[in-house]
Amino acid sequence: MKKAIIEGESYAPIDEVYDFFMDFDNYGKYSEYVERVRVVEDGDYPEWAIDFKWWIVRYTARSKLVDYEENEYIEWQVTKDVDVHGMWRFEEVDDEHTHVELELLYDPKGASKANPLNFFPTERLIQIARPVVDRHVSTVLRRVAEEVEGEPRDVDYTIRPADPSDNDEFLALVPDDKVSD
Numbered sequence: 001m002k003k004a005i006i007e008g009e010s011y012a013p014i015d016e017v018y019d020f021f022m023d024f025d026n027y028g029k030y031s032e033y034v035e036r037v038r039v040v041e042d043g044d045y046p047e048w049a050i051d052f053k054w055w056i057v058r059y060t061a062r063s064k065l066v067d068y069e070e071n072e073y074i075e076w077q078v079t080k081d082v083d084v085h086g087m088w089r090f091e092e093v094d095d096e097h098t099h100v101e102l103e104l105l106y107d108p109k110g111a112s113k114a115n116p117l118n119f120f121p122t123e124r125l126i127q128i129a130r131p132v133v134d135r136h137v138s139t140v141l142r143r144v145a146e147e148v149e150g151e152p153r154d155v156d157y158t159i160r161p162a163d164p165s166d167n168d169e170f171l172a173l174v175p176d177d178k179v180s181d
Helices: 014-022 024-028 108-114 122-149
Strands: 002-010 034-041 047-054 057-069 073-078 084-094 097-106 158-161
Touching: 002 122, 014 024, 014 073, 014 084, 014 097, 014 122, 024 034, 024 047
Parallel strands: none
Antiparallel strands: 002 097, 002 158, 034 047, 047 057, 057 073, 073 084, 084 097
16 A cells, blocks of 8 residues: 655635535536536445546546544545545644645555556556646646635645655656655
C-alpha cells in the first residue's frame, strides 16, 4: 500500500467545508467526467456509486462511508475493483479559514483492474493523461472553492507522498511541481 496526502486551503468556516464533503451528491457536480452519483445503500454509513466517462473509458466507482467525526474527518473506502482508502481531515485555522487534507492509502497496481486501457503502453498513457489530470483537478478545486466560499479564485494544491523516492504509478500522473517532499 502507498500513501499520499493532498492538501489545500478553504477560505470558509470549518462546518461549511465539512458539510460540503459530507454531501456525496456534491462529488459529481464539478467534474465533466462524472456522469452521475447515486446512493446505492442508505443509512448512517451509506455506499454510493460514481459513474465516470473519459475518452473511451467508462467506469463506475463504488465507495462507502467508514467513519466520521463532525468538523474533524470523513473516512471512506472504495468497495469495487481497487484498494483505496481515504480520509478527509479538516483543521480550523480561524473562523473563515479551514485547512483540508485528503489522505489516501492505495495499491497503485490495483488500478489495472479498473483500467480498460491496460493494452496501452503505460508511459504513453501517463503522457496523455498527465495534463488532463492536472487540468481536471484544478478545475474541480476551483469550482468547489467557488461553491463553498461564494466567489471564484485560483486554487493551488500539493501532494505529499509518504515515500518520495518510491516509483508510484499513481503519482506519475501528477505534474512534478504539484508533488512535494
